[in-house]
Amino acid sequence: MKDHKNKTPLEKPSPDQPENAAEHSAEQEPSFAEKAVSTFYDAVEVLATVSVFVLLLFAFVIRINVVNGNSMLNTLHNGERLAVSDLFYTPKQGDIVIIHRIDAEGYTHPIVKRVIAVGGQTVDIDFDTWTLTVDGKVVEESYRFLDPERRTLGSEIPLPITLGKDEVFVMGDNRNGSADSRQKEIGPIDRRTIVGKALVRIYPANTFTVFKNPFSN
Numbered sequence: 001m002k003d004h005k006n007k008t009p010l011e012k013p014s015p016d017q018p019e020n021a022a023e024h025s026a027e028q029e030p031s032f033a034e035k036a037v038s039t040f041y042d043a044v045e046v047l048a049t050v051s052v053f054v055l056l057l058f059a060f061v062i063r064i065n066v067v068n069g070n071s072m073l074n075t076l077h078n079g080e081r082l083a084v085s086d087l088f089y090t091p092k093q094g095d096i097v098i099i100h101r102i103d104a105e106g107y108t109h110p111i112v113k114r115v116i117a118v119g120g121q122t123v124d125i126d127f128d129t130w131t132l133t134v135d136g137k138v139v140e141e142s143y144r145f146l147d148p149e150r151r152t153l154g155s156e157i158p159l160p161i162t163l164g165k166d167e168v169f170v171m172g173d174n175r176n177g178s179a180d181s182r183q184k185e186i187g188p189i190d191r192r193t194i195v196g197k198a199l200v201r202i203y204p205a206n207t208f209t210v211f212k213n214p215f216s217n
Contacts, residue, residue, distance in 0.1 A: 063196065065098045068109045071172030071179065072096070074145045076112060081203035086196035091115050091168050093134065094215040096198040099170070099189055110195065113170035113180055114143070119191070123169045124160035125182075127152060130175070133160075142214055143173050150176035156184045166191050 030038070067080045075096070076082075084098050091097060095115045117123045117134045124133045130146060132139045146152075153176055163169055167188040172178025181188050201209040 062199075064202070065110055065112070065195075065198070067112055069111075070177055071174050072112055072114070073147075073174040073177065075114075075143050075173045076201070080201055080207065082112070082198040083200040083202050084196035084198050086194070089194075089197050091118050091191055091194055091197075092213060092215075093117060093121075094213040096211055097168075097170065097194045098196055098198065099193050100195040101193045107186075112198065113172055113178070115168055116171050116181070117163055117169040119163050119165045119167055121169075122160050122162045125155060127154050145174045147174065147176040152176060153178075153182065155182040157182065157187055161188065163188050168194065 063084050065082050065084050067076045067078055067082065070078055082096075082098070093115055096112065097115055098110050098112055100110045116132070116139075121134050122136070125131070126133075130144075130152070132141060161169070168191045169181045169188050171180040171182065180186055198211055200211065201207055
């Protein structure tokens with residue numbers, strides 16, 4: 001009979017110190033290459049999500065319009081790019097808006113103007129003092145520019161004028177160099193021709209501006 005008394009029993013690995021712990025740890029810990037690949041794919045996923053969001057934003061919410069001409073000096077200049085949105089937009093006095101369709105000869109591009117009055121309001125202008133009144137109240141126009149080297153432009157439509165329900169009276173900030181609602185070929189515009197409100201000037205980059213309504217509190 002074999003003697004088992006002198007044999008030492010095999011030790012069982014402790015739960016806290018698993019057998020071959022170093023090898024086990026190496027199997028669980030991802031390598032540098034695996035970490036790099038995982039990080040890369042995470043970054044691509046985030047970039048793809050942001051790109052889709054931006055594309056949807058510009059497709060359905062924001063559009064870019066180019067300022068064509070000098071009718072909005074000194075607020076806007078020819079060639080500048082504006083981010084425009086019509087999401088839940090209702091025209092308000094003081095807003096800078098883009099008008100897409102003008103049934104006047106020669107207007108083939110969207111035009112940029114400022115809303116002077118909206119449906120139901122009455123507009124009058126004293127061209128001797130260049131005083132604008134809306135509903136009998138004088139409007140202080142901090143944005144207005146009068147070019148002393150150009151003749152004062154009057155109005156080809158009779159003033160005062162009370163706007164219809166869906167009409168908007170617009171003018172350029174450059175009052176001596178703007179064709180707008182004062183001209184017969186444009187006149188008060190249909191609010192449905194407004195494609196949106198200018199939110200931000202995005203180009204040139206050094207002129208980046210978020211537009212604020214001068215009459216908002």
